[in-house]
Amino acid sequence: MLRIATWNIKSFNTREEELTKELTEGRLMRSSRNEKKGKGQTLLDNYIMIYSGVPKETRAKEEVAILVQKILTTQIEECKYVSEKNVAIRIRLGEELVNIIGIYAPENNREENIRERFFEDLQITINDMPSNGCMIILGGDL
Template structure:
């Protein structure tokens, strides 16, 4: 299941964000908030609480400073509006390069050494909202950390998996780039393994089972004739009286079927 937030179908798409949720977790979706063409929020039920997942595509570093700051302020307001005693995961294409300076509780040194304006905005946001940039806590080779490659072959890390303090560091098992995955983009697929038990929605009312009638087989002339002969035989054995209506006839037919199944066992 893909959940998307972006512009209308009749508009040229300059940006958009989406989340792909495995079908077995669709019953766990509590709410979707289509905040803008750059921000999407999906709330999933875990066994104990709500998990808030925020997907964001921040303006590029060459966009006007006011536009970039406004995007970060919006994300800060959203983060602060969510209960801090609930789990928050932010999946970010921040177009931010955050350097390798250690900020306790926010980021570690396992990152490239380049810092840009968007990187400073991101670090300020994480410091204010008690967020953890998990990419920087795993000592991996550069090819497993870079998430973006330009047309000249230059690589950098601009995509991040960020969590709040309610998700314990021990729950975050791995964050790395999957170089073997073909994403059809100049961004590489990013993998984050976070240990958490989700509610599969089994406590909800089960969906009614619908029996599928194989009407396609009627295209086969032999099967069609066999069905017609059997139906005619049943009608001949159980004729409908003139004073019977269709509902009573259907009930009588079902009762005959049950008697038949019981006697055949």
């Protein structure tokens, strides 16, 4: 069984314990959206968080993450840190290849060129994923 959820939170730093509790009680496999600076991976209880955010010297405001159960980390074949609003992983679950894209869309009041660039980046990410697996897009504010 594959359990997926999204959780749009304003500040990850103050809600780590609450997020861990939600993930544990729901036995969820993945989640999306956080406020973490930079790009990379970090452990969060029984999960690994793969995140893509603004540079460390920039005020955190637009970031995205995918959380995967720690026991499945050896199944992750690729991570792509596209932008502070787009991160993607390819994971093998048994015989199935699963492509997961975590996105956080710009708000409607943002400049048109920012919104257009977001959707261009998303389309490039989709096109770059192998076509021989299923694709899941976890989105916030679409």
